[in-house]
Amino acid sequence: MRFDVVTLFPEALSPYLAASILGRAQQAGLVEVHLHQLRDYSTDPHRKVDDRPFGGGPGMVLSCQPVVDAVEAIEKLDPRPALRVLTTPQGRRFDQQAAREISQAQRVLILCGHYEGFDERIVEILRPVEISLGDFVLTGGELAALAIIDSAARLLPGVLGCGESAGDESFCGGLLEYPQYTRPQNYRGLSVPSVLLSGHHGEVEKWRRQAAAERTRARRPDLAPESDTGAARSPRARAGGRRIGAAIGVVAPWESRMEAAAARGVAPAVR
Numbered sequence: 291m292r293f294d295v296v297t298l299f300p301e302a303l304s305p306y307l308a309a310s311i312l313g314r315a316q317q318a319g320l321v322e323v324h325l326h327q328l329r330d331y332s333t334d335p336h337r338k339v340d341d342r343p344f345g346g347g348p349g350m351v352l353s354c355q356p357v358v359d360a361v362e363a364i365e366k367l368d369p370r371p372a373l374r375v376l377t378t379p380q381g382r383r384f385d386q387q388a389a390r391e392i393s394q395a396q397r398v399l400i401l402c403g404h405y406e407g408f409d410e411r412i413v414e415i416l417r418p419v420e421i422s423l424g425d426f427v428l429t430g431g432e433l434a435a436l437a438i439i440d441s442a443a444r445l446l447p448g449v450l451g452c453g454e455s456a457g458d459e460s461f462c463g464g465l466l467e468y469p470q471y472t473r474p475q476n477y478r479g480l481s482v483p484s485v486l487l488s489g490h491h492g493e494v495e496k497w498r499r500q501a502a503a504e505r506t507r508a509r510r511p512d513l514a515p516e517s518d519t520g521a522a523r524s525p526r527a528r529a530g531g532r533r534i535g536a537a538i539g540v541v542a543p544w545e546s547r548m549e550a551a552a553a554r555g556v557a558p559a560v561r
């Protein structure tokens with residue numbers, strides 16, 4: 291799987307990408323990550339990439355020319371079509387389902403904003419999937435890009451070692467993971483639940499299932515399959531999302547973008 295990241299700060303991503311599991315995945319040829327300096331695509335003699343907002347107001351807005359040219363040039367570097375992702379606090383909230391969908395694309399091109407973000411025409415022209423890391427505002431899209439790459443890459447076959455598993459953890463079966471313990475058996479008066487020391491696999495499994503369900507109910511009732519928010523990926527909810535997107539004038543909400551990407555063969559079909 292190939293990732294391309296367009297950023298003003300490639301040096302902010304490099305150390306994280308080189309470390310641990312992601313570093314090994316790249317060395318093994320399972321994942322490629324290419325970092326591109328946005329300024330390299332500016333036609334301005336001073337490599338300027340931004341300008342003041344029309345209508346006034348603070349800050350600077352990333353201009354159309356360098357961003358659109360960067361995407362068009364970078365896409366030509368590899369024949370595989372790229373799923374375009376634009377990082378923004380106004381996008382679809384990123385979650386494990388989004389990571390799963392992204393991990394099925396052969397190639398993903400991520401745009402990192404900065405300052406006040408992107409000229410809106412960039413979204414209209416490139417029609418990317420817009421992703422938010424959460425309801426908070428970062429200074430730039432680099433952390434969001436790393437979160438997307440990391441969470442999608444670790445779902446690829448072979449990226450996690452045999453001791454690690456992406457199939458038995460939080461959000462996999464719609465639940466949070468059960469509590470984990472390691473040596474010693476007693477620490478500061480706190481003991482490991484005895485069933486985990488019993489060697490009885492059936493009982494351990496049962497305890498873990500119950501503990502995961504209890505923990506999920508207590509901490510994340512919204513994940514319960516029967517709840518409204520837990521059904522957020524249902525066809526009805528998706529239709530609602532489209533209606534909301536149309537009502538508030540969003541050019542194309544996540545589901546439509548993913549469906550468009552699926553039609554181009556760049557992303558899996560939206561479930």
Ligand SMILES: C[S@@+](CC[C@H](N)C(=O)[O-])C[C@H]1O[C@@H](n2cnc3c(N)ncnc32)[C@H](O)[C@@H]1O
Nearest residue numbers: 377378379403406407422423427428430431434
């Ligand atoms: C300061 S933010 C711009 C915020 C924008 N003016 C707004 O109010 O929606 C600069 C850049 O950081 C990135 N960013 C900030 N918060 C983010 C979030 N929650 N998720 C993903 N990217 C984010 C985006 O790339 C964004 O273009």
